[in-house]
Each structure stands twice: as structure tokens, then as C-alpha cells.
Amino acid sequence: MKSQTWTIFLLVFFLYPQSVISKKVTYYGDQVLKITPKTHTQSLYLQELTRQWRLDLWKPDSVEDIYMGREIHVRVPSTYVQHMKENLDQQNIPFKITIEDVQKLTDNSLASRSRTRAVSLETYNYTLYHPMDQIYEWMEQIKDKHSDVVSQHLLGNTYEERKIEYFKIGLPSKKTKKVILMDCGIHAREWISVAYCQWFVKEILARYKSDALLNKLLKQVDFYIIPVLNVDGYIYSWTDERLWRMNRSPQNGTCFGVDLNRNFDVKWCETGASTNCFDITYCGPSAASELETKALVRLVEQHKPNILMYLTMHSYSQLILLPYGFTMEPSENHDEMEKVAKEAVAKLKLVHNANYHVGSTSHILYSTSGSSGDWAADIGIKFSYTYELRDEGDYGFELPADQIQPTCEETLASMLSMFEYIDKQYLGPLDEDDDDDDDDNDGDDNGAVAITSLWINMLLSFAVCIYCALIN
Known part of the structure; x- marks a missing residue:
């Protein structure tokens, strides 16, 4: 009996790694x-x-x-x-x-992914793809280093009990601020979207003290950035199936995963979505059935009156999509959104000469319902854009790491163009409450004035003492 037990143990021990690999x-x-x-x-x-x-x-x-x-x-x-x-x-x-x-x-x-185990902001490479454990650690360090403008929050948990976290980035204000919300990684295999979220955070934190537009924005706007919404799916695309798209919730006891971008309550599962759980566009058992969807909906509903812009990042096709995907009819704010997006792609092209197209999803891409971008517009968020980043099909979802930087640089340029428009049309000038002493130089100037006043007072007191001594 003992020999049989050992035989079974050895078989399991040596065969288990092979089964995992297979x-x-x-x-x-x-x-x-x-x-x-x-x-x-x-x-x-x-x-x-x-x-x-x-x-x-x-x-x-x-x-x-x-x-x-x-x-x-x-x-x-x-x-x-x-x-x-x-x-x-x-x-x-x-x-x-x-x-x-x-x-x-x-x-x-996979060869061009980051292999570093210990994450350090000083050496963090934004031109490589990073696994989820490194992104978690990166978020912690960003929050610690930039605690004056960054706070980290729990959005929710996934089916596999992992945390979905997001950043709130903005300068303190006594007034109610507008909100710009961005999510990345709603589709697991679209790694470039996750890379962009990290790049975006890095850039605004590096620039806001010297860049007048970003400095003003952070005084009047809070950015809510979700680096990876579909955490379970993203991890699975690293460990098991590189081209996995959905989340990892079990369905009907026979298959896994829901397409989160078909799961929102806007014409749910009416077009461009499937009721078959084996299809990659499976819309789920009901609208907003998934934990990830519920978590994003809660955040949006909490801040809905103040959300001015919603951005959801995807790949590929090189498009900036406007609502809607479920109808050929334009959204309520279509003309203004189209104008802003066309100016943005013109700025984008100047960076690396990439061509992006603008239009409603149903007109220039395909029919779809239950998407987050359409849902955001449907509930009244004024600007709702779906970005489809590089490329146009040469690499598709397998975009090489050497294209991360140019993709991020041109995408950021397009967003800054959008932010300029928002600043001019919707934010207005800073008042005294907004423009308090946030800059480092302001503190230095105030300190210099205080020291100068102290020396003047001391010299005056000394002169008075000498005068009194002479006349006595």
C-alpha cells in the first residue's frame, strides 16, 4: 500500500508541472x-x-x-x-x-516584457509591458511618492477576488471639481491600453508643476484613472492565453468569461453581442452582471453630476469613436464631440504622422450594444470617447513593445488637445480659491519675504537702541 501511495505521489509530482505547461x-x-x-x-x-x-x-x-x-x-x-x-x-x-x-x-x-521583480519608480520602464503584480506595486509607489496630488482607492473586486484599484489625481480645492475618468484594460489582450494608462499618469505627474494647462486642470479637475479594469482577464492573458479577451467568471458550468464591453445597461445584447457564452462577444447573463461592470457603474453614479469626460482605451484600428454603436442616429452631443475629436487627431498626427479616424462606432467600425462608451453618453456624460490605439492590423493585438512610446506620445497629444478645449469652454479662469499657493516657487517666495521682513525689523530695533543710547 505504501509503495502504491509513493508511486501515485511521484507521478503527480513529476507530471503536474507538465500539465500546467500544457x-x-x-x-x-x-x-x-x-x-x-x-x-x-x-x-x-x-x-x-x-x-x-x-x-x-x-x-x-x-x-x-x-x-x-x-x-x-x-x-x-x-x-x-x-x-x-x-x-x-x-x-x-x-x-x-x-x-x-x-x-x-x-x-x-513576452520577451520584451518587464522581468524586473522589484519595482522602483526610478527604473520603471514605461516602454515595456508589465504584468499585474508589477502594476500593483507601481501604483503603491506612485501613491506614496506623489501623495500631495495622488490618492489610491479600491474600485471593487473581481470574481477571482483580486483588487481593482484606481487613482484620483488632482490638487486640493475648496470647491467641487469636475471629473475626467479613464479606464484601460477592459479587454484583456489589449496590452497597449494598459501601457498607456501608466504613461498618462507618469506624464501628468511629471509635467503639472511646469505646464500651465495641466497645472490649471489639476486645480479644477480630478482625474480618475483605472489602469486595469479587467484584472483577472489581464493576468490570464499573461499566464495562460495571450489572446484572451473577456473576464474570468464561470458561465453555465461550461465556459468562462463575459465581454465586459458588451455588459453595460445600454441596449444590452441587442446588436453586435452574443448570448452564447463560447463567443468572445458574450454579453453575460444580464446587464451589468459582472463585478467589474458593477464597480465602474458605482463609481460613475457616485460622481455623475461632475463627470465632464469619459475615456475608455482599447486597441486596435487607430480610431477615436463617438457614441453610438447600436444605432446609426447620432448622440445628443455628436457635433461638438466630433469637432473636438477631429482637432485631437490633427494634433496626434503631428507627433509621429499616424492617421486616426473619427466617427460614430456604428458608422466607421461595426454595430455593438452594451458598451461602456455608449452607456456613459446615454446617462448624460457630455464627452464620451472610445480610443482604438495602434495599429491598423499589421500586428493587431500583438503590438510590439517598440511601438509603446510613439503610441503613448501621440495619444497624449490628442488628449491634451481635448483638455485645452474643455479648459476654454467649460472651466473658465481660476479664482482666488483655486489659485492658492500650490507651486513650490510660491512657498520659496513667501519664505523669502518673511525672512526679509524679519531682518528689517531687527535693523530698525537696533537703530532705535543706538539712537536712545546717544541722546542719553
């Missing part, structure tokens, strides 16, 4: 094809093929949005690659290979 999804030989159906018949054929082989649509998200004349990007598993190409040739459907081997890009992105 769980990790790989993409050897998978290819991403760019396909444009030229006829209605071809689009229907592609829809059926995608459903039948359960292909991973990168663009658009939903099979129903494959139609004549629209370019689609699809990841084809290695086992289907040859069959796929033969079928496309037989149907005279033009295609192009954009990624020859998805696993090579995955290996490159």
Missing part, C-alpha cells in the same frame, strides 16, 4: 488573414465558415458584421490555414496574410 495556449502556425468579400454571397460564405470553424475574429468582433466590401481580420488556427486559403481561392475571395505566425509575435511580446 494548459498554456499556443499559436504556432496560426495566421491572421485580411479578407474583403466583394459580394453578398461571399460575405455569407465567410460568416458560415467563421461560425463552423469558430475562428477568432479580430475585426469586426461579430460574425454578423461581416458584409460586402468590409475588410475583416481573422486569426486562423494552423490546422485550418491551408483549407481556409483553398476555400477562399475557390470562392474568388481576395485575401492577404498580415501575420505569418502568431506565436512568433506572442514570443516577441
